[in-house]
Amino acid sequence: MSIEISATQALAEKALNYRAARQDMISSNIANADTPFYKPRDVRFEDALAIEKAKVLNKNNPKLQMAQTNSAHIAFKDEQSSLKAKTFFRDGHMARNDGNSVDIDVETTEMSKNSIMFNALVNAIKKDTGIYRSVIDASSKVS
Template sequence: MSIEISKADSLVKAALDYRAARQDMIASNIANADTPFYKPRDISFESALASKKAELYNQDSNQLIMATTDAKHLTSEKQSATTKPTLYFRDGHMARNDGNSVDIDVETTEMSKNSIMFNALIQAHKKDKAIFSSVIEASQKLS
């Protein structure tokens, strides 16, 4: 059994998982740079994290929900939020003669941006833990 310090802690852990999955996907794209007819794939990180946030904070969606005075007035179907990241093919890059559309410059740039964001999340997670540790240590000195 683990102790949940805050919902933000769970959100940071989910963000780290999604960033790690995206790093693996980009590495796969680079590894398949010479594979004929390979299309580069990516993960929709922002939508996966937004759905995880909605799940953690009990938010149905970012839309304003209309109030009803009677259950018979309007029926609304709630959309189920999945916390799995959405995979998609990156479009817009010119395919080579072999049909492969992996652009090494784009992939390495995306990998660099992703690793910077991953490291920033790690630092934020460490700082959050340090704050809670200092509060616990200060409370031990009081008693």
């Protein structure tokens, strides 16, 4: 169980989880580079993260509820609450004779980009936590 230090910490933690899931997906693509008829998969989480960001950073903005004037009307379904990262097949690469379309160069490039973003998120969380830790340490020294 983690303690929420700032409003953006939960958002950063979700982003870390999404980045870890993407790393696993890319690793799976590389592992299946020789599997016949394998199509590389990827995960798109930017849309879900943008909605989560809006929720976290706009807590003071009240949400306008939709009125239901008749009980026979279809009830409103909040599509945003069920948003999750979407898995898709990566297109655009020529399939080999065995039907496999994994391009190792593309996969290793995507893995490197994802690793850089993951490490940047980890460093941002450490810095955010460090700021609050230094304030607590400084306040404990004041008598």
